Amino acid sequence: MMVNFPVFKRTKSFLRRWSERMNPRLKLGLVVLLSMLIVFELAIYLIPLPWSAIHRPSSTLVFDRNTKILRAFTSEDDMWRIRTSLEQVSPLLRRYLVFYEDRWFYYHPGFNPVALTRAFIQNLSSGKIVSGGSTLTMQIARMTEPKKRTWYNKVIELFRALQLERRFSKNQLLEIYFNIAPYGGNIEGVAAASWLYFSKEPSQLSPGEAALLAVIPNSPSQLRPDLYPKRAQKARDKVLTRLFARNMISADEYQEALSEELPTTRQNWPFIAPHFSQGISNRYPQESRIYTTIDLNLQVFVEELLAVEVKSLKSKGITNAAAVIIDNRSHQLLAAVGSVEFFNERDKGQVNGYLASRSPGSALKPFVYALGLEKGLITPQHYLSDVPVVFSGYSPENYDRTYTGLISAREALKRSLNVPAVDLLATLGGEALYELLRKAGFTTITPVNHYGLPMVLGGCEVNLLELTSLYSSLACAGTFYAPQTRLGQSISSPQNLFSPGVAFVITQILAEVRRPDLPTCWEFSSLPKVAWKTGTSYGHKDAWSIGYDPRYTVGVWVGNFSGEGKAGLIGAETAAPLLFDIFNKLSSNTTVHWFPQPSTVAVREVCALSGQKPGPHCDILISDFFLTDCSSDVECTFHQTYLLDPVTGYRLPPHYYSSAKKVLEKIYLQYPPRIASWLEMNGQPVEKLPPLLPDWQKLIPGGAPVVRSPSPDYIYQIRPGVPTEYQKICLEAASSNDVHKLYWFIDGELLGTTKPGERLFYSPKTGEHQVICQDDRGRSTEVKMVIRE
Numbered sequence: 001m002m003v004n005f006p007v008f009k010r011t012k013s014f015l016r017r018w019s020e021r022m023n024p025r026l027k028l029g030l031v032v033l034l035s036m037l038i039v040f041e042l043a044i045y046l047i048p049l050p051w052s053a054i055h056r057p058s059s060t061l062v063f064d065r066n067t068k069i070l071r072a073f074t075s076e077d078d079m080w081r082i083r084t085s086l087e088q089v090s091p092l093l094r095r096y097l098v099f100y101e102d103r104w105f106y107y108h109p110g111f112n113p114v115a116l117t118r119a120f121i122q123n124l125s126s127g128k129i130v131s132g133g134s135t136l137t138m139q140i141a142r143m144t145e146p147k148k149r150t151w152y153n154k155v156i157e158l159f160r161a162l163q164l165e166r167r168f169s170k171n172q173l174l175e176i177y178f179n180i181a182p183y184g185g186n187i188e189g190v191a192a193a194s195w196l197y198f199s200k201e202p203s204q205l206s207p208g209e210a211a212l213l214a215v216i217p218n219s220p221s222q223l224r225p226d227l228y229p230k231r232a233q234k235a236r237d238k239v240l241t242r243l244f245a246r247n248m249i250s251a252d253e254y255q256e257a258l259s260e261e262l263p264t265t266r267q268n269w270p271f272i273a274p275h276f277s278q279g280i281s282n283r284y285p286q287e288s289r290i291y292t293t294i295d296l297n298l299q300v301f302v303e304e305l306l307a308v309e310v311k312s313l314k315s316k317g318i319t320n321a322a323a324v325i326i327d328n329r330s331h332q333l334l335a336a337v338g339s340v341e342f343f344n345e346r347d348k349g350q351v352n353g354y355l356a357s358r359s360p361g362s363a364l365k366p367f368v369y370a371l372g373l374e375k376g377l378i379t380p381q382h383y384l385s386d387v388p389v390v391f392s393g394y395s396p397e398n399y400d401r402t403y404t405g406l407i408s409a410r411e412a413l414k415r416s417l418n419v420p421a422v423d424l425l426a427t428l429g430g431e432a433l434y435e436l437l438r439k440a441g442f443t444t445i446t447p448v449n450h451y452g453l454p455m456v457l458g459g460c461e462v463n464l465l466e467l468t469s470l471y472s473s474l475a476c477a478g479t480f481y482a483p484q485t486r487l488g489q490s491i492s493s494p495q496n497l498f499s500p501g502v503a504f505v506i507t508q509i510l511a512e513v514r515r516p517d518l519p520t521c522w523e524f525s526s527l528p529k530v531a532w533k534t535g536t537s538y539g540h541k542d543a544w545s546i547g548y549d550p551r552y553t554v555g556v557w558v559g560n561f562s563g564e565g566k567a568g569l570i571g572a573e574t575a576a577p578l579l580f581d582i583f584n585k586l587s588s589n590t591t592v593h594w595f596p597q598p599s600t601v602a603v604r605e606v607c608a609l610s611g612q613k614p615g616p617h618c619d620i621l622i623s624d625f626f627l628t629d630c631s632s633d634v635e636c637t638f639h640q641t642y643l644l645d646p647v648t649g650y651r652l653p654p655h656y657y658s659s660a661k662k663v664l665e666k667i668y669l670q671y672p673p674r675i676a677s678w679l680e681m682n683g684q685p686v687e688k689l690p691p692l693l694p695d696w697q698k699l700i701p702g703g704a705p706v707v708r709s710p711s712p713d714y715i716y717q718i719r720p721g722v723p724t725e726y727q728k729i730c731l732e733a734a735s736s737n738d739v740h741k742l743y744w745f746i747d748g749e750l751l752g753t754t755k756p757g758e759r760l761f762y763s764p765k766t767g768e769h770q771v772i773c774q775d776d777r778g779r780s781t782e783v784k785m786v787i788r789e
């Protein structure tokens, strides 16, 4: 303390002495100056800058996966202004601009006293403002608040320049300049100018191009190279000459730059993937550049392909198509075509066909089979019944209104039969398919709608993109990934829909090319291997075809945005040719290695008739895929042995044993009741089991009749005024093939008897009734029948 004290004392006394000796006027002057400085400093920080003019909204460029532009959108104030960081501007342009416009930019405080004084003298002598002496900072001030050139405005500009210098670093100021500098018309900033004149980012400019872009903002309307090429060239060359004179460029660079051709036109922005580009720019409105996963070449190929195909379909009243391609390995969307003519208003070309909600027809069927496989209900050769059936008043029909009786799951899927698919979904539970689509993120379905069984035949809405993504899960070992649309986007949480074994087996079925829905004119031998499915919505309003191989999943939709149905709108005929055209393009010159068989998939012998694991009496066996972890092990239920009394011919109960009696063992083919009665009705008599030994009849369990009508879930309405004889309710049941007669009881009273497959009619009376159907073996089924007025 004692050491420091004298120093402090000396300083204080010096200041006091200096103050006492000072001229009072000078003192006052100093105080005023100091106050002014404080006011000025306060003004710098308190007067707000014109922020909205400094940070202006950006246009959006949408790029493909190889940085080629798909489409560009003006900013919200209708300008071509692409936000750009300083790093994205070529160092050449940065150097040229500073050199040509404001050589002391990095050293001055916002204004250049020398340049200002020189301009002041020039302006005084000419009587008006001819020279601005402006720094880049002052130019920014003027761009953000354009004003007439007056002395007063010049002072404001100077103040703004000082303000800008306090708020921003030199590099930030340069960046602002590069973003808002005018380039004539509605072009602002170097990026928009660079793209519109040279079709490239401002980071890739040549010396000649950089020189031109450095000088245009001096007089943007007069130096536009597309309108005034000579003036523009002169201005550019002037910049280059000065650069050369100052040794900023070599003689070779100078000569080369001088010989560069000037752009003669502004480029037109490309107009590729218009629906997709619009969608993604709407989703990311703040971004100046969106780098997407689309492959421009593939996109253009598909756009042109659809346009040509739809042109040839116009005579049939078919006006639109859409298609998407997904990369199964990266889960990226490679192409997305929304319509064939974006600007065709009559055919609603601006509707985005790959996002439009439409009925999928049969296109969801493979997923019901996949669910059935996963639950162990079926394997490819397992039987399904293809006979007329009523589910709670809902009675699906096959497309051609014929039935086969008994069919394998594989064949039913390949032939896209309706009844077996509905039957399988009914066994799975009506909402199983809805739950699957919900898990796969389908946005077109709602929990409010009770879709039920018709969903598998297209009784719901889907969009092409989501449907194609669902198919791509079959190509991705059963795991669903939402398709990515931006490069570098992280993969959203995958959903496990099926086991790899299920995906493989369904794929094998869908890949069998010899399918009945193929048009006859096709030559298939040269086509790449593809697992695929078609769909045709009710009323021929939509034709679908979706296919995949290990690398790609492709979805095609053809139809009218008006929703009008046309006879030619059939998936296999209208959409499938486009699907294979796309696959041919994708597969050209490449060998695709098909999906490897997962370890959970194996091959076994099954009964050729039931497709079940063979029992000792199954005579013909075929091989079939099965899943080691979930397929059923139940032995064939069709081929059964029965014990007969060789004397009377009566059937004996199972495990019958008598030391006194000889017993005969015989194999009978036992179809499920529904199939048995359908075969019988259609003239294919099935072998009847002999009647049971009379004493044992009442003891036989199982195999009760299945009542097909009336339906317990349906409320029958009596229409007033219509005679009841026209409103009779049909009673019908399927029964086992050991049955010869069925007895029908309504509320305990015998109404009548029928043979299996025959119908009986009941004149309705309002109320709740008990209906009992009993077969001649004593087995009975009871259902409820509700009739209302």
Ligand SMILES: [Zn+2]
Binding pocket: 607, 608, 609, 610, 614, 615, 617, 618, 619, 636, 637, 638, 639
């Ligand atoms: Zn069998």
